[in-house]
Amino acid sequence: MTGKEKNFDNLYQKHWSELYAFAYNIIRDRAIAEDIIQEIFIDYWDRMDLVSIELPRAYLFQAVRNQCAKALKKRTFNEVQIENIAALIPELDEVEFDEIKNRLLSEIEQTASSVLLAKCLTVFKLRFYEQLSYQEIALELNISQSTVENQINKALKLLRGNTRYITNTHFSFLLSLV
Incomplete structure (x- = not known):
């Protein structure tokens, strides 16, 4: 494997899932989101020898x-809607993105601690901070998977309603990064 291939493979492995989550939360179509990510990486591969990209992420x-904006435009969205979507996802460098993400995640955690009942908060933390599956949470807490699902849905609904500045798109995307 050449240096270029190794660098590309590392970048692909490191960022594919978060880029996919980002695209999916905008597009809400798995196939289109996957196609977008695939096209982005093909384009990146083609440009690797031509330009130096300081912040690849x-x-x-x-x-x-x-x-995503182009794909949405093809779905007959008008220019105002595209601009609104673009405004939700500002141009950020990695440091700014991480700072905003951490600030919003902190707000989610504080809000979760204040609005969720103890059992719901425990299930929420196990799911989004410990990355446990519904089945694993059910086994750990000795409750049914449907109870876990109900608690997660309840937590998300309460948090969406009580967390300032976060749209459903931002909220889902941020939780995918935890």
Whole structure:
């Protein structure tokens, strides 16, 4: 494997899932989101020898944002709607993105602690901070999977209603990064 291939493979492995989550939360179509990510990485591969990209992660997120806007435009969205979506996803460098993400995640955690009952908060933390599956949570807490699902849905509904500045798109995307 050449240096270029190794660098590309590392970048692909490191960022594919978060780019996919980002695209899916905008597009809400798995196939289109996968196609966008695939096209972005093909384009990146083609450009690797031509240009030096200082912040590849920021470049990839910007490219996904742009491709999602194009895909939405093809779905007969008007220009105002595209601009609204673009405003939800500002151009950020990696440091700014991480800072905003951490601030919003902190707000989610504080809100969760204040609005969720103890059992619901425990299930929420196990799911989104410990990355446990519904089945694993059910086994750990000795409750049914449907109870876990109900608690997660209840937590998300309460948090969406009580967390300032967060749209459903931002909220889902942020939780996918925890």
